[in-house]
Amino acid sequence: MFQTVSDILKIAAALPGYALMHVLARIPKKRNLVIVLAPKNGAFVDNAKYAYLALAESPEIEVCYVTPKRAVATELKAAQLDGVRMPSPRAIWLLMRCAIAVGCDYEAFRGLSGNLLGGAKRIQLWHGSGIKNVSVDSPNVAHLRHRRIGRLRLEFKRKFPVFDLFYFPSRINFEKRKNTFRYRRAALNGLLRNDLLTDTSVRPATALIGTDLKCGERIGKDKAAGRRLVIFAPTWRTMDRYDVGERIPFDFARLNKLMETLSSTLVIKLHPTMRDHFDLAAFSNIVEYDRHGDIYPLLGAFDLMISDFSSLIPDFALLSRPIILYLPDLGSLIAEDRFSPSELDRFMGDRCLDHDRLYDAIEDALLKHKKISFTQTAEFHEFKDGLNTARFVSDVESMLGLVPSRSGSETLAVRHDTRITAA
Template sequence: MLKQMKRLKIVQRLTRLFFQASATLPVKKKQVMFESYSGKQYSCNPRAIYEYLKAEETDYELIWSVNRDYVKEFQERNIPYIKRLSLRWFFELARSRYWVTNSRMPNWLNKPSHTIYLQTWHGTPLKKLAADMEDVRMPGTNREQYVRNFHEETANWDYLISPNPYSTEIFKRAFQFHKEMLETGYPRNDQLVNGNTEQTIVRIKKELEIPLDKKVILYAPTWRDHHNAGPGSYHFDLKLDLERCKEQLGDDYVVLMRLHSFITKAPDFSEHNGFVFDVTKNQDITELYLISDLLITDYSSVFFDFAILKRPIIFFTYDLGEYRDDIRGFYFSLEKHAPGPIVKTTDECIQAIERAFKENDERKYEAFYNKFCLLDDGKATSRVVQNVFKAGE
C-alpha cells in the first residue's frame, strides 16, 4: 500500500510537470474540453452546452474528456474524445482555452492563466456542501482536508452556473466562490421544456425497449457517504422490495433503476427483468425524466429538476433521521417543503404510487416550483453561451 502511494505521488509529480510544460505552448483559442461526472457520462450541463455549440456550427473545436472505461458511448455517437489522464489529455487540457465540467478536476493540476474554466455544477442542493458540512464521512479524508481541497479547486473556477437564487447564496458561501456567478438556470433542463413531446418520449422508450402501454416509475436514490469500502468505492443497500412492488404494480408499471454515478458495487436486478430496467450507465438522466410518469427518490437533487415537469414525486427516506442528523445535514426541512409524500417502507411507497395520480397538493407543489424552477424556461444554455463564449471572443 505504501509503495502504491509513493508510486502515485511520483506519477502525479511527473504528469504535473508535463502539464505545466504543455501550458507554455501556444494556446488553442477555440478549443473547448468537456467533462461530465469525472469522464463517466455524456450528460448534464456540459452535454447541453456542447450540443448547443455544435448546432450553432461555430468554429470551436469541441472535445470530451472520457474515463477509459466509458468510451463506448462516445465511439458509438462519433463524439470526439480523449481518454482522461492519458498523456494526450494532459497536453490538450493544458492548451485549451475553455474547460467545461460539472464536477471537480484533479486537485494537483493548476489551471493555466490562458484557460477559462466554466464550472456548471450538477444540482440544486438539499444536502449541505463543502464548507457548510459539519462533518465529512467520506473515506480517505477529514472535514478540514476535504474543505481545503474543495476551495483550492473552486479558486480555479472563472464562472459557476446557478439554477436559482437559492443556490446562488449557498454556492457563494459553501464553495467560497468570488468570481462570476451565472444565475441562468441549468442548461441540461432546457430539454425538459423544449423536448417534452409525445414524439420524443416514444422515441426514447423505444430506444430503451420500455413498454409503451405501461406507466414508468423512475427510482433515483443518492449515494451514502458512509456506505463505502474505501476511497472511491461506494455501495448501495437496496431497501425497496422490488418483488413486492412487482406483485402489486407489475400489471400497470415498470421501474427504471438509476443509481448514483459514485456507486461502484450495485445490486443485481436481473431477477426482475421485464419489470425493472437498470438504466444507471447507459442514458442521460434528463431523457429518463421525460419518459417517467413518476419519480421516487430520497435526498438526491434530481427532484428539483423533475419538478419542472410537474409530475408526481415520492420521497422514499427510510434513513431520514440518520442521514439528516448524522451523515450530511440539510439546508431546509424536507418534511415541510418536499413536493410530494415522504414514506419509509415499501408498502407505504406502493400506497403512495397508487394515490399519486389521484391526490396532489397543488399549492405545495406550486410554491416549490416558484422557488426553485422559475429560471427553467428552455433558454438557459443560450444565456450561458452568451456570457462565457460570446464574451470571450
Template sequence: MINSLPNKRVIREVFLALRQLLTAILAWLFAYPLTCLFKRDPNLTLVIGRQGPVFADNSKYFFIAATQFAKPNERIVFLTDHRSIQQAIVEAGGKAVMHPSWRSLYLVLRCTTLAADMSDWFDYGAYPLSSGARRVQVWHGAPLKRIELDLYRERLVIMPAWAGFLLQMQKKLLGRYPKYDVVVSTSQDFTDRAFSRCFNTKEFIACGYPRNDVLLGWPEPDKVTAALLDVNVDLSALATVRKAKSQGTRIGLYVPTFRRDLANPFAEDMDLARLSAFAVRHNCFFVLKLHPFMQGRYAVDRYPNLLEYAPLGDVYPLMPLCDFLITDYSSIFFDFLLLDKAIVFFAPDLAHYLAQDRKMYFDYDEMTPGAKCACYEELEQQLRLIVDHAGEDGFARRRAEVRAFTHDFVDNRAGWRLYHALASKKN
C-alpha cells in the same frame, strides 16, 4: 489482510491522494511555466467529463449545446478517461480526446474556456495547466444537501490547527476548491441561499442546467446533436419503457441516494416483490436507477414490471416518459419539478441521514413538494393514490412554489443561454 470494503476504500483514496499530489507538484514545476509561453486559443473550449465510462449530466449537455451552437471556427472538445466514451462521441460526430494524454494536456494548455461539472476536474495537472483560462463549474445537481466548501469548512473545524493548515496547503496545490470564473446555478434565489456558500467564484450565472433541456424537448436537434444525445443512454431500457408507455402503462422512476457511509437502506426498506406485485396489479412499470455500488445485487429484472436502468447511464432522456418520481434526498427531484409531475419522497432513514451523513441547506419537509413516506406500507399507499387519481398527488401548488424558487427558467434553452453568456465574455 484487509477484508472490509470501507478499509479498502480508504487505502484506495490514500493512494489516489498521493498520486494527485505528486502529479500536481510535477505540473507546477514543469508544466506551469509553459502557460507563459503558449498563447491561448480564443476559439477552443474544453469540457472535462467525470471519470469512468460516463457521458452524462451537465458536462454532456453543455458539450452538446456548445457543439450545436458553435461558430465554424470554434472547437468544442470533450475530455474523457474512457476509450469507449471517446469513440462513441467521435462516431456521433463530436470531438473527444482521451485524458490524460499528451494531446489533452496540450489542449488544456491552449484552451480559453475549461468547463466541468465535477470537483475532480483538476486532476492530472489540469489546474496548473489551465492557469489563465476561464474555469467554469457547471456542477451536477442543485444542492439540497451541503456540498463543496461547506463540507470542507466542517472538516477544517474539527481538525487540529496544524493538520488544518497542511490540508489547506494541499488543496491549494491541487486546485481543489479553487476560485472559479463562473459557476452555473438554476436560479438567483438558489444562488443566494445555497450556491454562494458552496463555491468561490467571480460570477454566478443563473441560466439553468443544460441537462434539463432534454426534459422539455431539445431545441431543434441536428444530426450530430441527435446522435450525441443517445451516447451513454440505456437504449434498451428506453425502448422497453416507450413500449410500456404506448400501451397505457404508468411509468415510475425510483432513484435512491448513495450514502456516504455505504449504508444501503434500499435493501432493508424496499420490498421488490411487493413493489412488483403492486405494479402488475395497477398497470405500472417501475424503473430503478441505482448507484453503481448496488449494481446487479438485487436481480431487479426478474421481477415483473420492474427494470434496472444502467447505473452509469444517462437517465435524463427517460425522465419525460415517467409519470412520477420516487426518491429520498437526491437533487434529481429539483430537475423533475420542470415536468410538473408527482414526486414521492421515500426516506425511512431521514433522522439517521441528517445526523450521520449530510446536513441540508433547507428544511426537508418545506423543500420537498410531495408525500413523505417512512416505510414501504406508506409508500405503496401513496402510489395507490397517485394511480387512482390519474397521476395527481395533491401537491401541484406546492410543486409550483418550489419550482419558482429553484428555477428562473422553465424551458429548454439553458445550454443556449450558458453558451452565449460565455461567448459574450470572450476577450
C-alpha cells in the same frame, strides 16, 4: 504536531503539480478551443454532455469532450463527435492549449487534468440542487480552513479550484451557496440538462448518446402500450456497503405485483456510485436502467418519481408530476450531515418515512396524480424557458471574444479576492 507534519507532507506532494499549472499558464492558448470535462464517473451525461452538444453545433468553436473512459470516447467518435481519453498525448495537448475548460463537478478540475489547465478560463456548470451538504461544508474541511497551514494545503492541492464563471440556478440557491464556492463571477442560469424538460422542441438526435438504449426501448414500448411508468432514483448513501434492500427497504416481489395491478412499470435508476446489483429476471414489471447512463432524454416519459434528496427531485418537479420522497433512513442521513433538518421543508413531494406505507403512497400517487406547481420549483429553478443552454453558449462566445463583450447570463456577484478563508 502530527497534523502539522501531515499537512506539510501533503503540501510538498502537491507542489510539483501546482508549479506545473503556473508554468503552463504561459503557453499560448488556442483562441477558439473549448474542452468539456466529463464528470467524475467519466460518462457522457449531465450538464457536461449538453454543454458539449451545444458547443459542437457552433462553427466558430472547436470543442472536445475529455473523459477517462475509453468506451465513452469511442462512442462519441462513432457518432462523428470529438471525444478523447485522458490520459493520452492528444488529451494532454488539448488541455494545455484550450482557452476554456467546462465541467459540472469539482473532480473534473483536480489532479493532472487540473494542472494542465494552467491559464485556461474555467466554467463550472455544477449539477446539484442545493439541498445536499457538499464537501466544502463538511466538518473536516471546516477544520482545515480554520488553520493557516490547512488553508495552504487546500490551496496547493486545489481541493476547491477557482472558477472564472460559476452558475447558480436560482437567486435563492445563490444566497444559500454564495460563500460555499470559489469564483470570480457568479451568474444566474439554469441547469442545461433541464432544457429537455421545459422545452420539448430541444431534443437533438445526439441526446440519446450516453443513454441506456435497451432500457429506453422498453420504456418507449410500455409507454406506447398505455402503461404508467414509475422511476425509483435514490442518491448514494455510503460508499462501502449495499443500500437498496438493506438501508433502503425495498420488497421487489411486492412492488412487482403492485405494478402488475396498476398496469405500470418500475424503472430503477441508481446513483453511479452505488454498489447494488439486482437479479430482476423474475420480475416482469421491474427493469434497471444503467446507473452510468443519462436518464434526462427519457425523464419526460415517467408518470411518478420515487426518490429522496437527489437533485433529480427538483428537476422532475418541472414536469408538475407526482413525487414520493422515500426517506426510511432519515435519522441516519441527518446524523451523517448529508443535509440539515431545516432543509426538509424545502423538499417537494409526499414524504414517506415508512417502508410499509410506500406501496399505498405509490397507488395513491398514480391514481390521484398530485401535481407540483412551478411556484414550488422557483426556489430551485429561476428559469423554465428552455434557454439555459443558449445563455451558456452566449457566455462562452463572449469569453472567447467571438462576439462583442456581452453576457448571456445575469451576473450575481464579482469577486476579486478568491483566497480560501477561515470557515
